[in-house]
Amino acid sequence: MVKRISHRDAHCPVARPLDAIGDWWSLLIVRDAFDGLRRFGEFQKSLGLAKNILSARLKNLVEHDVLKTVPASDGSAYQEYVLTEKGRGLFPLLVALRQWGEDYFFQPSEGHVTLVDRKRGKPVRRLELRAQDGRLLEPEDTYVKARAS
Amino acid sequence: MVKRISHRDAHCPVARPLDAIGDWWSLLIVRDAFDGLRRFGEFQKSLGLAKNILSARLKNLVEHDVLKTVPASDGSAYQEYVLTEKGRGLFPLLVALRQWGEDYFFQPSEGHVTLVDRKRGKPVRRLELRAQDGRLLEPEDTYVKARAS
DNA sequence: CCCGATTGGTTGTAATATGCAACCACATGG
DNA sequence: CCATGTGGTTGCATATTACAACCAATCGGG
Numbered sequence: 001m002v003k004r005i006s007h008r009d010a011h012c013p014v015a016r017p018l019d020a021i022g023d024w025w026s027l028l029i030v031r032d033a034f035d036g037l038r039r040f041g042e043f044q045k046s047l048g049l050a051k052n053i054l055s056a057r058l059k060n061l062v063e064h065d066v067l068k069t070v071p072a073s074d075g076s077a078y079q080e081y082v083l084t085e086k087g088r089g090l091f092p093l094l095v096a097l098r099q100w101g102e103d104y105f106f107q108p109s110e111g112h113v114t115l116v117d118r119k120r121g122k123p124v125r126r127l128e129l130r131a132q133d134g135r136l137l138e139p140e141d142t143y144v145k146a147r148a149s
Numbered sequence: 150m151v152k153r154i155s156h157r158d159a160h161c162p163v164a165r166p167l168d169a170i171g172d173w174w175s176l177l178i179v180r181d182a183f184d185g186l187r188r189f190g191e192f193q194k195s196l197g198l199a200k201n202i203l204s205a206r207l208k209n210l211v212e213h214d215v216l217k218t219v220p221a222s223d224g225s226a227y228q229e230y231v232l233t234e235k236g237r238g239l240f241p242l243l244v245a246l247r248q249w250g251e252d253y254f255f256q257p258s259e260g261h262v263t264l265v266d267r268k269r270g271k272p273v274r275r276l277e278l279r280a281q282d283g284r285l286l287e288p289e290d291t292y293v294k295a296r297a298s
Numbered sequence: 299c300c301c302g303a304t305t306g307g308t309t310g311t312a313a314t315a316t317g318c319a320a321c322c323a324c325a326t327g328g
Numbered sequence: 329c330c331a332t333g334t335g336g337t338t339g340c341a342t343a344t345t346a347c348a349a350c351c352a353a354t355c356g357g358g
Contacts, residue, residue: 013250096242101162117280131266
């Protein structure tokens with residue numbers, strides 16, 4: 001189906017999730033799911049991808065427990081795709097991707113959409129990494145540490 | 150080269166970055182770059198991917214200004230690949246991916262590496278999205294808002 | 299009910315990307 | 329200079345993706 005993870009990276013928390021969301025479309029599907037899209041046709045219309053590809057991606061996301069199928073909410077016999085708890089856990093990642101995109105992929109003259117706080121209608125804060133004591137951490141301030149099994 | 154963005158999503162800050170990092174390998178290359186890898190051979194050894202693929206990915210990342218080539222730091226005539234400012238901007242995204250991976254892709258019995266604060270050696274805080282007034286935001290507390298060009 | 303349209307797919311098949319191995323130019327080290 | 333390491337490129341086989349046609353089940357109106 002999707003690229004299989006190489007043995008050498010099998011232990012890495014960065015590499016392993018890529019089996020689930022490491023292809024071009026999956027993150028866009030998840031983004032649309034956060035935007036409230038649920039039906040096969042809605043995703044297809046929104047993304048404009050071939051139906052067989054969408055079918056394969058949805059299947060992969062369901063297999064990886066990012067989405068799950070539920071009976072249609074309108075009472076029809078069709079099914080809908082909704083985010084699981086694990087899928088909802090992708091929210092910070094999607095926000096990080098969005099903020100990076102806003103920062104570096106748009107000319108000042110170009111318009112783009114922004115994520116805002118529903119209550120106030122104001123843009124959200126920037127994601128930032130902090131230590132447990134609250135210090136702001138740059139990449140150099142961190143390293144990866146092995147942990148016993 | 151890599152998948153071309155569809156017209157309908159050209160304005161979306163989530164979709165546009167995928168041209169640069171939307172394939173299976175690029176994020177792993179960037180992860181290794183954050184870990185201090187700089188040379189072609191280092192990346193190849195770390196990732197175990199074919200040299201032509203690595204070559205294509207590095208080229209793409211350089212074209213998208215995520216990496217840049219610089220003269221080798223050891224004085225030899227070779228070149229090295231280092232993160233640009235834009236590339237360094239991927240740090241929160243990588244941390245988000247890592248945290249999601251740690252949360253959902255490992256059995257409790259499995260060991261995995263963890264990102265720690267260099268100064269204290271303690272795990273970093275969890276990334277979280279907050280409003281400008283500091284409230285913690287869940288996906289439902291946000292929406293995307295069009296902004297004038 | 300019956301019929302046409304919609305939904306949600308599954309097959310083809312052609313184009314594209316990926317992976318592997320061989321090859322090669324240049325740099326380097328002795 | 330000669331042997332080796334570095335950093336690639338090129339061919340070729342295979343896997344993945346895209347596009348289009350087809351299709352079964354469902355739904356909606358009369």
